[in-house]
Amino acid sequence: MLARFSLKTRINLVIAAILLVITLIGSGLVIRHVRESVAGETRSALQLAREMVEASHLQGPLPDEQAAAWRAMLERLGQLRHVRLFILRDGTPLPPSPSRPPPDVPVWFARLVEPPPAILEQAIPTRQGGVLRVRLVADPADEIAEAWEETQLFLGLILFLAGGCFLAVYQVLGRAFQPVEAVLTGLVALEREAYDHRLPDFPQPEWNRIARAFNHCAEVLQQTRHDNRSLTRQLLKVEEEERRALARELHDELGQTLSGIKMLAQSIRNNPQAEAAERAAGLIAAQVDHLFALLRAMIHRLRPLMLDDLGLCAALDALTDGWRQKHAGIAIDLRCDPAVERLAAEHQIHVYRIVQEALTNAFRHARPRQIAIRLEPRQDWLRIEIRDDGAGAEPSRLQQRGYGLRGMRERAESLGGRFQVTTAPGAGFTLTILLPFEEEEAHDHPCHAGG
Template identity: 40%
Template sequence: MQLRGTDAVADGHARAVDLKRHLLLRVTLFALVIGLIASGVVLQQAQERIRSHIARTGGTVERLLAGEATQPRDVFRRSLESMDLSSLDGIGPLLGICVAVEDIYKRPAIQRCFDDGADPPVLVRWLLARVIGPEVSYGGAIGQYPGVKVGEFVVTPNLDSEAVELWHQIRTVLGMTVGILLLNLLVYLPVRRALGPTDAILAVLGRMEAGDLAARMPRPRLIELRRIASGFDHLAERLQKTIAGQRHLAQRLLAVREEERRRLARELHDEFGQCLTSIGAEAAFITEGVRGPQPALLPAARAIASVTAHMMESLQGILLQLRPVGLEEFGLHAGLEELVGGWRRRLPECVFELRVEGQVDDLPDELTVSLYRIVQECLTNALRHAAPGRVTVSLRREADACTLVVEDDGEGTPLSTAGSGLGVLGMHERVEALGGCFAMTRCVPCGMRVEAAFPASAMVEHEEEHA
């Protein structure tokens, strides 16, 4: 099912189109196709008309030429010298033909084309010549009395005249095509104007994707987009309230957790600490008391003192984990120095570096504790699982953000399982509760980078609550 969902999303991205561009392209292609088809039909009709016209005109031309042929006085001399095709002057321009006459020896005698003198476009004439071809013609013989053949004639279409007529028809087709394109433009402009707010809608979506849940949709004139914007704003408002409630609950849980830790630390310090101190004092008294009379009990007394000292040391470590010493009294900078210095004393072979930029001691209590706990958890994870040679802690406070970065060069665990522990989950919860961003990435060639960024709104809100 997951694969199908992924494929569906991929198909959805593949089928995504720009409505305005898609509409403009479709109608333009439609107009061009209509123009090409209409032009082809006009050419086909012109070809059929010219073929039929030449076939019908040939007989008429033959009769006119036969009447024009003069009767020579010498019956042994047959000549076409007196012919000038004047019999076709009246009808020739209407027929749109060319006539070529040859004598009986196949020598050209006369050739005329009858047209109205108009010059067609060169491309149209060339195209018409390619469509008609040279085979469209009508041939016949010219005879003189008494039935003697004196020459031959060939009637062909006048391409200039036919091209002019064809150009008039093509211009009509082009006018229709331009009309469709103009209609396309008239449709495209209102659609573009109606869909213009989509850019503003996409900008609002980008702001919300970046985390600005206060962004709201514009109100377009198109009623469908207006309904979508209204529904989206309603969902965004509900989401904003839900996230605000979750953050408030998370902050409350973190505050309760820290308060519980303080209570446990106080109880452990007051009860177990005093008890262990009393046991240690009693063990020392027993050791001095049995040193002379009962030396056999001396090892047991020393063992009790050693176990008590070990328990006291373990209790001090637990108290440090539950409640950082000096964090509330001396500030975050000193608390981090103490935390990093403790690890530096325990692991002298590892290089620890702490960088603090800006004033961090006046941060709100919730943010201060969260930053300290994140650094504490990062150092524990790195030194427990990665065996690094260098660990760098960078904390920078600016006017609009507070950023914490912890980097190490250890081998560590795979990134796919690095965020599955309770410690990482706790860091996520702390950052999200304050409206920040948390990221854990693998460094190249080795190591891990943990980054937590807190916005200025978190500091302002918490500072106001504290006040």
């Protein structure tokens, strides 16, 4: 049932129940003490009256002239608090005096603290041989009235303390749980992808730590969404640029080459002389070779076929050889552990693209003299380290270096890996990538590593 209420309401209800139980226990103890006190007082008063009557009885049979005075004394004794005295003449009981109800005392309280009835009877002989019978009846009405006044004060004090304690706890809990609504509002904002929402500072240190963690999470999500959108725009841009470049090459290179081949073939048909035909055939062969080179370059841009045919190490070896040919003055040292060939095929292309992008960044931005590439399995991870001795950069300015590093990070993290950049001005770049080493069930490619 309590599950329907909020945590604050449930805590308040539990505290109220505890205070109520404490109040009831305290009230029960007070009632018990009052009942014992009233019973003790009435017993004491009844015993005192009995001793007074017995003291008169010990004097012996009363003469007639003293009996009347003694009866008057007993009647005055009957007006004592807590005791009622009745005289029985000639064996006939007098009508008992009506018990005085406690004034302004609730009936329930009187019933709870009223002691059991206490009645004593004494027979006083007279000299004429008669018997004067005296009945003593306990009457706790006055004591109950006094006890009610004291109990009212004590119960009022208990209720005041319990109520004050509950109000104090209610106020404290209200202030303690006041940030809950702000946190819930913030979570709803995150659910709606409003990552610019921030929580304010709270006076409570615990909630303040939660607010700082929430704001940090919101900042990370906001930055991640911004990076993802930037990457998406960049990927779309790169995709369109690649399509434009392929379309231009197909149009300019392939179209013009095919047109030239067609014209040469037409010239052979129009001029079937052996010398002219031989010269045209040579030009056709040259054009076809150019087409083959163009197609190989375009296919390599789309996907390196060597990766599927010869394996990852050979593909990386060919990649670094291509960069060496373009930049003869820069040393590239590639060391690829043969165990890397056991990596799952769908992950090998990602490793290839990471190394390709790292080399592109190094030659584009770092101006290095040496580049070292290491690939080696370590337990359940594939460790990739790419280090150059280029210009380096301030770590705080890495976000401004374009989409290369960001793309490599996204690629590594999408595979469940880790990406780390170590750099400083003049100290070059060191990229450390750890990828889960998921082995291929059957993979049989030779490994070539060059230095």
